[in-house]
Amino acid sequence: MSKRDISITIAIIIIIFLVGFVLRVESTQISGIPTDEKGFYQDQNGLPYMYELDSYYNYRLTENYLDHGYIGDTIINGTQWDLHSYYPPGVPMDYPPFIVYLTTLIYKIVNLFSSTPLLVVCFWLPAFIGPLSGVVAYLFVRRFTNVYGATVAGILMTTAPFYFIRTVPGWFDTDMFNIIFPLLIVWFFFEAVHSENNRKRILFTVLSAISMLFFAISWEGWQYYFYLIVLFSICYIIWNRLNRKNIKNLLYIVGGFSISTLLMVVVLNGYLDVITLFTRPIQLLEMIGSSNIWTPWPDIYISVSELAKPTLEHIISGVGIAFFGGIFGFIWIFRVLINENLKKRFLNRMSWIFFSFLLLWAIIGFFALTEGSRFILLIIPPLVLSTGIMAGLCVSYLNILKNSKKFNIFKNRKKLPQIISIIIILLFAIPAVANVSASYSSFIPGTDDDLWTACQWINNNTSNETVIISDWSYGHLFTAIADRSVSFDGRLGYIETLPARNYESSYSFGNKSPSVSREYWIYRAFETDNESLSIGIFKMIATNGDIGYLTLDNYTKNTTKTVEILNNILGLNKEEALTVLITEYKLNKQEAQTVLNYTHPNNPRPFVLVTTDGMVAKGYWTFYFGSWNFNKREGDNITYSVGKINITDNTFNSSNGILMNLKAGTATWNGQVPYSVIIIKNNNIKKYYSNKNSDFDIILNIDTNKSIVVDKRFENSLFTRLVLEKSNSTNFQPIYKDNKTVVWKTSFNS
Template sequence: MFKKHFVTIAAVILIFAVGLFLRLESAYVTGTPVEEKSFYLDQYNLPYMYELDSYYNYRLTLNYIEHGYLGDTKVDGQEWDMHSYYPPGVPLDYPPMIVYLAAFIYVVVNLFIDLPLIVVVFWIPAFIAPLAGIVVYLFTRRISNGTGALVAGLLTVLTPIYFIRTVPGWFDTDIFVIIFPILVIWLFWEAYHTLNQRNSLIFSILAGFSMFLFATAWNGWQYYFYLIIFFSILWICGSLIKKRPVKKILYITLTFVLVTLGLLAILTGYLNVLKLFYAPLEFIRISGAHGPWYPWPDVYSSVSELSSVTIDDVYSYIGISLSGGFLGLLWILRILIKNLKERYLKSIDWFIYTLLILWTLTGFLALMKGSRFVLLLISPLTVYTGIMVGLCVEYLIHLKLNWFSPITRKRVIYVLAVAIVCLVVTPSVVNISKTLNMSPGADDNKMELLEWIKYNTPNSTVVISDWSAGHLITYAADRPVLMDGRMGYIETLQSRSLDKRYPFGAKSPSPARDYWFNHAFATSNESLSMGIFRMLTSSGDVAFLTMDEYTKNTSLSVEILNGILGVDNKTAFNILVDKYYLTPNQAETILKYTHPTHPSPYVIWTNLDMIGRGFWIYNFGEWNFNNGTSAASFTYYFKDIHTDGNLITDESGLIVDLGSNNVTYKGSVPYCFVEISEGNLKKTYLNQSNDLCVFLMLDKSKSLIISKKYENSLFIKLAVEKEDNPYFKPLYKNSDSTVWQQR
């Protein structure tokens, strides 16, 4: 008995140690040259966060520590985030587990040592993520043997996508997406597997409680709740067909549901219960031919982790557990069919096997919503792989190997078992070394500029920038943004019709705001750009939502607003009344939002990362609202350049000879060539018949090839050329970023 417990404890320590210490390497910015590392380190000599969502979670945690709730303030007794989607801000609707956990750890740590919150949350993922491997190990050990369980636990903490999303500096809810689901599945199975009615009740309650905790930790918890419900219905139907008793599964499922929903309703509010029942309808709506915000462009389609995936992608994210998992799945099926489980897998049964199968199918179904949901596949596939390894060991044990003495035979089996474990686990260790070659999401230049905004602009200043930088801005500059990483707050769609805090329902928040942002940068009409910025920063979505109420036609609403935002109040009034036949009262109402008497102050932040996402500015900014597709046909390539003396090339087909001033792109001379170096700009027009402009950013070792029709767009002027112009002036700049203000 002592030996058995010792082995278990040793395995738990090993899994935790491997998961922890391999993750610690990310704190050394291993993917960055030594001479550049300090550029990515903060004042505490730690890397800036690798994932910018971490700064959102940090900000909510700081709010909770400072005034006892996650929001910035309370409006009519409800928490509001006044930094995100401003104006007007948004009701705070976010799973609080990560905040509660971080605040608790911060308080405990500071009982012994004085550490800033940002340092505490930086390290939290590295200590929480390995716990998932321990839970998987204990569960797999319950249905297999110790060797297979060890493999399952190690593969869990080393799975590439889970590993990279739980390193220090990735302070996000992904740390919970394996721990709680495996607990729920395990406890639910134990409730059915045990013969003791009292224990069955306890396990059912614990399963429901674990599901409740998961609901407070991750927005995707509904997948697992419906997985349990669907499985229970399937099991009941199968039992009825085979004339087996169903009382126990009904009893367990009902207890599970009542505990989960009861705790949700009592501790988080009835809306979270209603969301659960609206979720399937919303999933169907989102997955339809048109998204929930049609005909507005869908900013979510620009997010790589929400894009569709291929089998190669899944393999790179999961690693050997994908193939090992399917082999294990088939092997278990063979054992169950041939009634060999008493010999090799005594604890496994059709109940847990079917549940794991459905779990796997749920994971593949979730991939329809993007690659990040591959996380749902990790647990079942690592468990299958662990069972497969366990079966290999069991088969070795049952081999006679008569040519060895009993002691030698035992040693041979031990050596072979270790070899199998190493064979399965080693590729994962090798793979993670590649995943660590990444740079933090921020650097000294960005932080320097955002701190300048914080200390040199009024508190009411709205910072305009790409949505991907929103969380960083609200953290470092402490200023509101038009959009951030939560974009259109798609997670709240399920309950908006039931929540009075969303007067516009699904229409706001929405990606519609992103269209206006992109259109302002895509156009070469600076007056229109200024009008769009004025509208968004002063009244948010109200202008175009009100116009939609009048016209009942989104395409017409956009046309009208584009016609008035670039002109003065009087001209705009005449256009609304004379050209589009709005009543004077309607026109005055619209102008109150588009041409406010006291517009909000704003600044624009442009940086190199924004150029990397520039394709979407033109794709979404030139949108055809009649068919819901981009109206733009254009070229946009942003590439690294390779220099060999005076010869410069890139992967897209650019060849520049600085010595002879010859420039070609895919064999043709471009319309214009713009050379930018250390703030100096030289533009040359070369070929009037060509459709492309080439921008060569020598100090950044970058090239940009873009259609000539966007040569004078605001995006090119502010983000690429970065030169003073009649409409916007630079307030502050460094080598990477610039802060602009309207003149």
């Protein structure tokens, strides 16, 4: 490359990076929140709270690493344990550590020159990593086409909406690595394949393996890319062998890549990662072949929005303009490759093997979308690369027209082709930039001052052994800021650890724990109006975790029966429960006492409940899973709807179909009269009965401007009392309250 070419390349790389970085920085303005309310969503550093609460999990692990040199809380029998998550008993520390290592390194470098809190470093890191994907995409596509097509690829990669959202400041999660490392892996691998120099083949093979190693310690799904490359290569080798073509070089590259990757992963990350390389596909097939791998427990994962199957509209909005550009690009590239003259003229450096892989990459990505919208990340790279190559073809064809005698327009306008080429870049770049700019209003921090202050209050006013019970989505925040153990958190049933549990002795109960069973019990406690049962469940979970129902399960050999028994005894005192176990369920005295030691502990661990206004929107799932029918293995039909109240003159109407005439004193929901109307204003609750034959209640919370329709069955449930009404119950009293957040305690003697 000439000095001029090097200068142009450096300039374009800087532009691509700055485009991605500046756009991401703009998201910190939280423009979707009124100016006078922004301070409520900003921390002590003047930055918005993290958008994704999983960020606080990575923050806590980084704190651990800085504090004592490993990411777990402690080491038990040679294994790191996390004693904050899924407690008791906690979980073996099984998490890709690269995000911790990288953040620690950057934190130490930054603090050589300033005194910057770790939380600030964590906040800003994604804004620097995300744009690097555009730089890699530029260099990758430049391998096959001109600078214009490569620039398009770079800009589209760094502004791909779904990836952009997950790499803004305040989204401190492993998603930031899920494009940059796959690009490096594939790029280096095919550089090795295309190289005719043995030293370069070895160099690029090793670089590809090293990139895969970094990916393996960055994301637990790295195995899918490993299989994609290896299985594709094997198929291509077989195809070439059948057609009597030379396969020796490709064999060496694939073998070297596979062996190098596996050896480095074992050395740096342990043998379990290699074991899961072979067991994870089996788990995937089981998941595809089963509607619920947790049967008979409810599958809590269906409530996770990013694991829901995306609509076509969602996919297009997540990929951006590259969705159409990529598909059209595949067609155009194929058209060029099948014509030898066109291939030599326009895509001389592209091979059929790379095109086939790129197409397979996209197809596999589309199939992966059946497992959830988060896998949009898998289809972004191949579609963007294809779009960039297509844009390069547009410019290349333009150069032909420039030299054609049929188009005199270019004769006296020598700069016109360059101007049109720049316009082509802008035709792709402007919609991409406008698309992500339009998304700024959707950035709302995952927490606020109320919840943050509640965490600090818990940290200062509760004992270290206190367990926090709340909705799983807030768990990582509580463990990091309140520094207390939680019953469950954003890792839910630790599904990603299933492939390794049979090979790791630390998982004493194998696939039975951790699991989604704990979520059922928590939701059951919130769903019921039997507060004695709720307290019994909370005491069992907070003190002994899953051991109580796992022990009973060993005796009944029937999980459905186990759930029935526990629902009948957890609301009783220990003596009453003993009688029921022996007389009604025919356990012998020793078995019954063993079970009760775990379900009715003599010295229960202290716990607090934390409720927030954010839980209101999740009430449907609380009631759905909490009322799970284990015989039918399905939830009941639940009536639950949340909306916003609008007040005009003497009328209340809401976004979810509630209409109330203040003069007439009547209220309806979608034209139907409720059983009762509950009005909450200035923390005072008034209840009016309307139709005894109706099966739903209306709750109008003037204080929060929310309207809720809830199934009549749950009008006295713990969830309704503590979350929807924030009212004192018989056994639960607030010990801390700050607008949207309440911390509750209970008396064990109630």
